[in-house]
Amino acid sequence: MAETSIPFTIEGFYKFIQNGQLMGAVCNKCGKLSLPPKPICTKCLSRDLKWKELPQQGKLLTYTIIHISPKQFQSMTPYVVGIVQLGDGAQLPGMIRDIDLDNVKIGMNLTMEFEKEIISKDWPQWPRYYFKPI
Ligand SMILES: [Zn+2]
Secondary structure, three states, X not given: OOHHHOOXXXXXXXXXXXXXXXXXXXXXXXXXXXXXXXXXXXXXXXXXXXXXXXXXXXXEEEEEEEOOOOHHHHHHOOEEEEEEEXXXXXXXXXXXXXXXHHHOXXXXXXXXXXXXXXXXXXXXXXXXXEEEEX
């Protein structure tokens, strides 16, 4: 895929997710990583950005168990949403699946998984990712 033609937006981010790639935007001026990407660097306001592929494994930093969810995820409750510390200083929120709620521990190793199936009709029709234990 021609990376230069993909905009530094959530839509761009999900285009890569569709290909099984986790990509963040790195500022060419100050080096700040944005994940999910934003079209302007949040640190120095530069628009001079480039895509960078990020590691898909990391450790769980913090999490919440969701009992009352948005409508489109109701069939999945209760479920876990966490923030994962990936390599290269990136952090990414995501759902954590394929695990008993009682076994979720801060610091556990997780890996990204990409979902082809669309869960809901009303939510943006983007491919989704989630985390699961390694
Ligand atoms: Zn910057």
